Amino acid sequence: MAEGHGLITTQADVVVIGAGIVGLATAYYLSRRGFNVAVLEKGYVGSGSSTRNAGRYRVHFGNRENTEFAIRAIKKLESLSSELGWNGVFERSGYLWLIRSERVLKLYEELNNEIWKPLGVPVEILSTDEIRERFPYINTQGIIGAAFGPQDGAFHHDYIVMGYYERALDLGVHIYEYSEAKSIGIESNRVVNVSSNNVFIRTKAVVFAAGAWTGELMKSMLNIEVPIKPLRREIGITEPVRPIINTYVIDTERSFLYVGQTMRGEILGSIELEGVEGFLPYGNTLNWLSTWAREVIKLIPALRNIRVMRVWSGYYEMTPDNSHIMGRSEDWPEGIYVVSGFSGHGFMFGPLAAELLAKYIATGEVDPLMKPFLPTRFKTGNLIRERLII
Numbered sequence: 001m002a003e004g005h006g007l008i009t010t011q012a013d014v015v016v017i018g019a020g021i022v023g024l025a026t027a028y029y030l031s032r033r034g035f036n037v038a039v040l041e042k043g044y045v046g047s048g049s050s051t052r053n054a055g056r057y058r059v060h061f062g063n064r065e066n067t068e069f070a071i072r073a074i075k076k077l078e079s080l081s082s083e084l085g086w087n088g089v090f091e092r093s094g095y096l097w098l099i100r101s102e103r104v105l106k107l108y109e110e111l112n113n114e115i116w117k118p119l120g121v122p123v124e125i126l127s128t129d130e131i132r133e134r135f136p137y138i139n140t141q142g143i144i145g146a147a148f149g150p151q152d153g154a155f156h157h158d159y160i161v162m163g164y165y166e167r168a169l170d171l172g173v174h175i176y177e178y179s180e181a182k183s184i185g186i187e188s189n190r191v192v193n194v195s196s197n198n199v200f201i202r203t204k205a206v207v208f209a210a211g212a213w214t215g216e217l218m219k220s221m222l223n224i225e226v227p228i229k230p231l232r233r234e235i236g237i238t239e240p241v242r243p244i245i246n247t248y249v250i251d252t253e254r255s256f257l258y259v260g261q262t263m264r265g266e267i268l269g270s271i272e273l274e275g276v277e278g279f280l281p282y283g284n285t286l287n288w289l290s291t292w293a294r295e296v297i298k299l300i301p302a303l304r305n306i307r308v309m310r311v312w313s314g315y316y317e318m319t320p321d322n323s324h325i326m327g328r329s330e331d332w333p334e335g336i337y338v339v340s341g342f343s344g345h346g347f348m349f350g351p352l353a354a355e356l357l358a359k360y361i362a363t364g365e366v367d368p369l370m371k372p373f374l375p376t377r378f379k380t381g382n383l384i385r386e387r388l389i390i
């Protein structure tokens with residue numbers, strides 16, 4: 001490593017762009033396979049969506065490919081405390097999807113019979129009487145049923161991010177913070193280097209794990225079209241209170257209102273108002289806060305008078321089919337890879353996606369679970385349309 005005029009010059013087998021859950025986990029699994037890895041992060045570790053999310057996981061998705069991926073991803077996620085030596089604070093409190101119309105009830109029944117039951121993760125379809133009995137705090141007015149997924153749960157994102165960060169450092173991964181990747185050198189259709197504002201790295205491979213920024217970066221650096229767009233999402237948390245909510249409640253037909261309670265007792269959640277794509281400034285709107293508060297209290301009256309302590313926002317990284325993108329396309333320069341575009345469920349999918357991508361880079365083997373999510377699907381038209389995004 002050489003330093004001069006404030007610019008560090010070094011080399012690495014692989015450079016990962018982005019130090020969120022996906023980039024850190026990718027660096028860690030690549031390093032475990034013997035690669036010398038460097039990570040460039042334009043802010044600080046975890047400054048993107050990976051520390052701005054709701055910390056929830058589920059195995060229930062709207063198609064077979066995502067559900068199969070989720071089942072393996074959640075096994076991986078739940079095993080991370082022992083792998084990383086940091087307590088991920090896992091809790092399987094379930095997801096309760098409230099349903100207000102026959103059309104949506106039919107959809108959940110179909111998904112249950114055709115995908116979830118055959119894959120061994122059935123939900124319980126509940127009547128309103130059963131909802132009242134098991135979740136007495138819910139105002140069931142207008143609700144005709146629910147789907148309860150007992151396999152789903154919660155984690156604490158900060159500890160998992162820090163776990164990967166620490167273990168990656170232990171393995172010798174170089175993580176450059178406040179180092180914004182600016183350009184990639186290509187010679188004879190192969191990657192030869194990556195430059196940031198303060199580091200120049202000779203390398204043969206680059207992994208784009210830059211979350212919501214990935215689409216824009218790949219376009220500006222390489223003129224490669226990877227359809228990933230940022231969508232700002234707001235979220236809030238209250239002061240801690242006694243246990244009131246014993247699951248994660250999602251009102252599927254009321255602007256996707258979601259609310260749960262953390263182990264510390266805070267009420268956490270959001271409501272999805274109409275989103276505008278683009279890098280809107282991090283921040284919150286009074287309209288979002290008052291709508292969320294009003295709708296939560298309507299649904300769970302026991303939550304009135306609890307004080308909101310903190311609100312924030314982050315970007316979902318949306319793709320046209322709401323499913324993630326991983327791997328590479330043959331027409332890209334040799335050594336360019338992507339793992340991004342998780343469309344709102346990237347923390348729970350990130351560790352497995354990173355592990356599979358590392359295997360692919362090391363061996364060239366496309367795992368069957370990864371295959372449907374290759375970037376080439378946007379050319380072949382084999383989209384993995386995901387309906388159950390929250």
Ligand SMILES: Cc1cc2nc3c(=O)[nH]c(=O)nc-3n(C[C@H](O)[C@H](O)[C@H](O)COP(=O)(O)OP(=O)(O)OC[C@H]3O[C@@H](n4cnc5c(N)ncnc54)[C@H](O)[C@@H]3O)c2cc1C
Binds near residue numbers: 057
């Ligand atoms: C409100 C909200 C709630 C959510 N809830 C959940 C949930 O309950 N469960 C779940 O699984 N997921 C959830 N998500 C989604 C999840 O947070 C993301 O999918 C996941 O964190 C994506 O991880 P990432 O590493 O790809 O991206 P990020 O964490 O965004 O990391 C990308 C990093 O790349 C860096 N970067 C960008 N450009 C450059 C550059 N040029 N050079 C160097 N670095 C660069 C950024 O600074 C950033 O740190 C939620 C997201 C939000 C916003």
